[in-house]
């Protein structure tokens with residue numbers, strides 16, 4: 439395979455989850471990039487294993503942290519998000535032509551970090567006596583990928599800048615739950631993930647602004663319109679403002695997130 443964007447289709451089509459992660463990690467980062475190629479949509483994306491069974495989001499109950507199976511179910515739900523994240527990052531590479539080469543290299547790096555996250559969590563699940571596929575999961579992340587496949591701006595607004603950014607907000611509470619239940623190894627994995635995810639959301643912010651500027655759009659009002667049009671999940675406090683700031687959300691964006699009545703308390707802090 440001699441083109442980075444075409445090469446992302448192989449792991450995207452791979453059904454077996456650990457094999458998908460391995461295939462993503464095996465992609466050579468120095469492949470040349472044909473930024474202008476229009477690649478026809480391959481049939482069967484994303485490749486997914488027969489298990490886990492995908493069920494509506496509301497049918498998934500928060501697991502109890504009082505049993506080993508409950509702890510494993512929480513680790514499994516994060517592993518499932520990471521598996522989706524591999525596909526989401528790979529999908530951005532092949533689907534959307536016409537961006538600078540650095541854009542595709544960013545998303546290949548992100549796909550490989552997601553593959554590392556999945557692998558760390560899956561290996562941890564094995565030590566807990568479970569495997570990926572042992573619990574039900576939902577399809578909300580790939581649903582959003584499908585709803586935004588018509589336009590890169592919508593994809594970046596709603597996937598990295600909304601769903602992945604929501605992961606930054608959720609991280610402290612999920613980490614506290616796992617560590618509180620005695621799973622310090624999972625806590626250490628979540629530290630790695632949070633560090634990398636700040637970089638993913640930062641890439642989302644960088645390229646979102648690039649596209650807004652290119653199209654002469656206001657980033658804040660455009661985001662509000664896209665979130666409404668695609669029925670993006672309503673983002674609720676508590677927000678991880680520190681991580682969001684590290685990921686490049688500016689004061690006006692944080693203020694829009696918090697609503698006009700609240701003070702971010704950030705204006706006096708260094709940027």
Ligand SMILES: [Fe+2]
Nearest residue numbers: 520523552555
């Ligand atoms: Fe991740």
Ligand SMILES: [Fe+2]
Nearest residue numbers: 523602635638
């Ligand atoms: Fe990510």
